[in-house]
Amino acid sequence: MTGPFRKIVAVLEGQTLSPPPIWLMRQAGRYLPEYRETRSRAGSFLDLCYSPEHAVEVTLQPIRRYKFDAAILFSDILVIPDALKRNVRFVQGEGPQMDPLDVSEVATLRPDGVLDHLSPVIETVRRLRQELPKDTTLLGFCGAPWTVATYMIAGHGTSDQAPARLFSYRNPIAFERLLDILADISAEYLIAQLDAGADAVQIFDSWAGVLGEAEFQRYAVGPVARMVRKVRGARPGARIIAFAKGAGMNLKTYRQGTDANAIGLDWTVPLSFAAELQKDGPVQGNLDPMRVVAGGRAMEEGVDRILQVLGSGPLIFNLGHGITPEADPEHVADLVRLVRGIT
């Protein structure tokens, strides 16, 4: 007995599909008028994340419009610090904020209760699997420990996450403890998403690019490897995409180091290097989101290059970072047609 054919699952298991399947990071987002409409009714941003009804609705919106090959759970990487009672809030126009974590507080973080707090998100996954077309891959996700820790330490985003780098230099033992805590609860969270019906999960390490070489191994590779081991220990064969934005040549050892099925590539990764990485397994990416905003020839050129260099191996077409609010939904329709070779 075989289930429905889900293209992104197939690529994650090593198949090459032509045309490649496509989804976009942040595909449920502000560039869509229907998202803005639901968002305005949902209350705060976190209310939206914790409302299965609304979160399911916004997750499905881009699937209805574009028939993307994957839906990704609508949520945020900062629900983990929120569940750890760090007083997370999303201030309009200012980005996320939370109480900055002092070194003395690391030992006070309480992982128990986190999954209870996140049960509405798991319920969203469950409903999504029921409501999605059978051939649409459902992706869960969470933030990587390093990236989540950078926000927890600074209390907000910064241009180069200097506060977390400094914390790690000053308090290496407490910092590794923090990463371990985050890795373990994030692994539990991903297991719950898989159990609720996610076909695969993506781990977002959005701030991997500010780490030096040794620190990348210790703080980006190590904790994600720990998560992969935990998730696969509990759910053998679990499919995992790891996306270390800005990691550059550190990606050479990232797949092997983390044992992820596929690695995500941001838009700065040279395609010749991407092709090398693809020899070891599936890759996902890496169109510059600004090419979608520009549309037309700039978008066509970007798509052509990616398909030319990576199209003959296991590829999940995606952007190199989340789609931005100013992207024209018509450009996204053009993009999907371009990738699928529909003229």
Add this chain to the structure above:
Amino acid sequence: MTGPFRKIVAVLEGQTLSPPPIWLMRQAGRYLPEYRETRSRAGSFLDLCYSPEHAVEVTLQPIRRYKFDAAILFSDILVIPDALKRNVRFVQGEGPQMDPLDVSEVATLRPDGVLDHLSPVIETVRRLRQELPKDTTLLGFCGAPWTVATYMIAGHGTSDQAPARLFSYRNPIAFERLLDILADISAEYLIAQLDAGADAVQIFDSWAGVLGEAEFQRYAVGPVARMVRKVRGARPGARIIAFAKGAGMNLKTYRQGTDANAIGLDWTVPLSFAAELQKDGPVQGNLDPMRVVAGGRAMEEGVDRILQVLGSGPLIFNLGHGITPEADPEHVADLVRLVRGIT
């Protein structure tokens, strides 16, 4: 007849010195109480840049304290857009701002008058050469066209300079024209600095890291190569350091592509890769500035690793990015002692 021995000049000409000479990016800055004192008397930040008296004073302050092997002209990369009448202002706590450049305005930019506007900066260089110890290298600098253009287009700094990327996709011809204009006036500006007594100049491409592979060649390598050609055409043998922050593996071709004497390395450049780059010529960098803030063991470890891997080739010791305001001046003193092997 030979002049005084200037260590950083010697390294730029290919010599290996042990211990390596040292200076720090933003060494004249807010971490020094004497800088804050002068700054408070100087008026606005741009007033400080355009006052030879005050700019000389703050440039000399770190030389007096630490006897760094180079002094770097106190100025800012945004004096070029200021000279182009883009209404540059530095708003306390908000970073630099200027009038955002529309595509229709590129053709209206007037390079004539720029050097007149910048004559106080050139006067600062002249006075510095007179007042500096004879064996201290004097460095001039300017921003690279790509980086300066990113600020001009957005009107301010952004997290990933998406506005300039978008502008380049939408208006590739106008964008190249803008880069040409910036390259040409920046080259003239560097020539004037060299004529006033600078031993070498550094070109800062602080935002090179947000460019894709093809764009890096076109927008980072190309314009800097154009500048190097212009400067060396006018002043044969001119010594140039090119610093493309975040360029990662693109650095492989950066030295050859730009023909710079030395290349700067940010703190994320793996040391094994740095050693490869050093085989082709001098390198400068790359201690994480947060290690200086942390001080102690974290700083020692960082210094040791750099000296171990890069110390036996042509190296200018520096940070991987500017020193930050919260750095303790005592840690900087420790750093200088560590690099110079004084215990």
